[in-house]
Amino acid sequence: MKEVVRHRSDLSDLHVFYAVAVCGGLNAAARSLRVDPSTVSRALDQLEARLNTRLVRRTAQGVVLTKAGEMALARVRTIESQIAELEREVLDSEATSPVGAVTLSCSDGVGAYLLTPALTQLLRENPKLDLRLDCGLWPNNPVEADAEISLVFNAEPAPGYISKPVAYFHYGLFGTRSYFELYGKPESVEEALRHPFLHHTAQTLTSNMTRKVPAFQDLARRRIETNSSAAVVEGVLAGIGIAGMPTVLASIYPELVMIGDAVEPVEMSLVYHRDIERIPRIKVVLKWLEAVFDQKTKPWYRREFVSPSEFGPFIGGQASNLPLGAGKVTERVSAQTQVPKRRIAASGV
CATH class of the missing domain: 3.40.190.10 (Periplasmic binding protein-like II)
Known part of the structure; x- marks a missing residue:
């Protein structure tokens, strides 16, 4: 039991160190964590004592990472990211409906004309789900997170990623x-x-x-x-x-x-990392995308060419x-x- 408590304390100290490194100072980190500066200072001292090395140099302007501190920060960033993903997965698995945001990247034409009009049903059925649609028009002003799902034309295979053709554009x-x-x-x-x-x-x-x-x-x-x-x-x-x-x-x-x-025709594929496909919020968006590009009911997405003059019966009086x-x-x-x-x-x- 003591061993478990010690590791929990270590993780807490790492989180404090991360806040200090990101915020650039002890006082700023304390405000971010909503604790006293003395608590931040004590946790940092404990971590440096356990590692037997200095992670930061304290100056009048804030803190400067040492070489060891820079190495530690790279590791801690990974840990923080994994913890955040764990929390999202647990939250999604326990929720009655998918919770959180999914970031989807695509071209502006696909986003504007094919996806956005079909979003109404998805969002009504999943009231706790949000969608970030990145159409790549403003590289200097991207959406808040990297894309988890992408719609890619002529996609190249990549290790760890699933690439599934969903539509063909004539x-x-x-x-x-x-x-x-x-x-x-x-x-x-x-x-x-x-x-x-x-x-x-x-x-x-x-x-x-x-x-x-x-x-x-x-x-x-x-x-x-x-x-x-x-x-x-x-x-x-x-x-x-x-x-x-x-x-x-x-x-x-x-x-x-x-x-x-x-x-x-130009092939468009659904691309996502295999590690996230079982997350409920990801699963529901993937299922929705497959319905949006359903080739059985929408022949214009099939590999073989279907003339626009034959679309009538499939539009359903639209x-x-x-x-x-x-x-x-x-x-x-x-x-x-x-x-x-x-x-x-x-x-x-």
Whole structure:
């Protein structure tokens, strides 16, 4: 029994040392731990006495870690992290519903158009669950924690990680029905070159384009160039021009019309470390993601290509979410001489 108590005391002293190292001083650590500075000083002295070495040098400005202190801090960080994970696992296992936050990383298009609209049911069924959605648009301002689950295109295998393909994205050239009624629908990829193109800098469809136009993206007039999938989608819906987009968007916006054939599919995988898959809050999000990309009920995610014209029976009467001004227009004009007055008149404003 005495041995157990001694180890508990050791762990407490390590926690105090961690607070001192992170806060940069004894007084700051005492405020963080909500104890007296004398308690912090005594615990630090006890730890240094047991290790028979100095971990910090005390100065007027605070503390400075010794070489031994830096080594100890690296170890203690690992211990603190493991304790925090243990507490989360125990809390999750004892809770009637999953508790805590799950950090999920994905592209901004997947996050905005495919995941966020499907979050309502997940969060209603799990009121103690929070989701941190990291779409990677602001590297200097990430979400609070590293991603526990990632949706990755063309994922590479990594030791200790599970990589499970969940969806295949078929890309094609798209414009809206109202845009084509106004400017004429191209009957070939060559004709599509005459239309303004919204280019996503992360897309590499050139190698998969038809042989007739192997460098479509290089030849097309990039009326808009952006690194945001959402900007491309909203630009096409607003009638600016055409763009290469995944066919799944036609299940959300029936106003979208595809030109020509789809390119080879891009595989998207669910990636997570095998050590966390049994944690309840992780399990419930993984199960939800598999339902979001269920290929049986959503054929646009299958490896084999299914034309958007065949989506109807699977959408189930889903109301179209059309952009403002996407009304029917019968007059056709040249796509290269877009006239604002006609666009305003077409919107019914």
